[in-house]
Amino acid sequence: MERAAVDGTELDYELRGSGEPVVLIHWGVSATWAEPLLEQSALADHYSLLNYHRAGFGGSSPVGAPISLADHAEQCRLLMRALGIDRAHIVGHSSSAAIALQLALDDPQAVRTLALLEPARPAPDTEVQAAFRRDFAGPAIERYQAGDRAGAVDIWATGVFGPGYREVMEKGLPGAIEQCLADADTFFRHELPAVQQWSFTQDDARRIEHPALIVVGEDSPRTFPERRDLLLSWLPNARSLDLPATTHLLHLQNPRGVAEGVAAFYADA
Numbered sequence: 001m002e003r004a005a006v007d008g009t010e011l012d013y014e015l016r017g018s019g020e021p022v023v024l025i026h027w028g029v030s031a032t033w034a035e036p037l038l039e040q041s042a043l044a045d046h047y048s049l050l051n052y053h054r055a056g057f058g059g060s061s062p063v064g065a066p067i068s069l070a071d072h073a074e075q076c077r078l079l080m081r082a083l084g085i086d087r088a089h090i091v092g093h094s095s096s097a098a099i100a101l102q103l104a105l106d107d108p109q110a111v112r113t114l115a116l117l118e119p120a121r122p123a124p125d126t127e128v129q130a131a132f133r134r135d136f137a138g139p140a141i142e143r144y145q146a147g148d149r150a151g152a153v154d155i156w157a158t159g160v161f162g163p164g165y166r167e168v169m170e171k172g173l174p175g176a177i178e179q180c181l182a183d184a185d186t187f188f189r190h191e192l193p194a195v196q197q198w199s200f201t202q203d204d205a206r207r208i209e210h211p212a213l214i215v216v217g218e219d220s221p222r223t224f225p226e227r228r229d230l231l232l233s234w235l236p237n238a239r240s241l242d243l244p245a246t247t248h249l250l251h252l253q254n255p256r257g258v259a260e261g262v263a264a265f266y267a268d269a
Helices: 035-039 069-082 095-106 127-145 149-161 165-172 176-182 184-197 202-206 223-234 255-268
Strands: 002-006 009-016 020-025 047-052 088-093 111-117 212-217 238-243
Touching: 002 069, 009 069, 020 069, 020 095, 035 047, 035 255, 047 069, 069 095, 069 184, 088 095, 088 255, 095 111, 095 184, 095 202, 111 255, 127 149, 127 184, 127 223, 149 165, 149 176, 149 184, 165 176, 176 184, 202 223, 212 223, 212 255, 223 238, 238 255
Parallel strands: 020 047, 020 088, 088 111, 111 212, 212 238
Antiparallel strands: 002 009, 009 047
16 A cells, blocks of 8 residues: 555555546444455446555554544545545445545535545434443443443444354455454544534535435444434435345345446436
């Protein structure tokens, strides 16, 4: 990967292909999270793909002070500008879908479309959301605070991905579990608090007029379809895509389906 200085932060990045730019923002669990989409011909053969490590992840600069999702969105915008990208299709997964939405709010001209893969927020106040916090989020944070990083990652991943996540991750993105452990400090110390503190209201959503695609795995926990339904009712120009036989790991389980669905959305946007 190459390296760029963005407002005092060094970010690792790679830029592949040619055509309209597509920016892949990785989720906070692992710096390598977006990589399966880089090899899919539906995107790689027709678009210029920017993949980068956010601050605190992978080879990019570590994070000292707390960093908000708005800070990550601003760093994405500045990286785009440094690379001569004025406007791009933005792809985010889970917490990085929130970063994509924040970027669209902060600089609408920098965003052509939004592809939101199982957004982590906003979270409606339902029993499903409360059960996730009680059964997985809370115990994972407690385990991390007790010094058990591996146990914390395992509890979180089981709750979000399902009990068979290890096999899926190692098959779809070899080394992903090790990268999750390497990025665990940033995830638990910075990413989760930033997601919890991020505010995104219906009024905010109404300001985002960009075409938006919300992608959900049909076998994902109910928490993600609930968030999809909420965003579909809030965003003025949104549509959805459900991928069969996939979970929150949808872009590892079926990267071709994700890429082809996103590319078809771009062609029609």
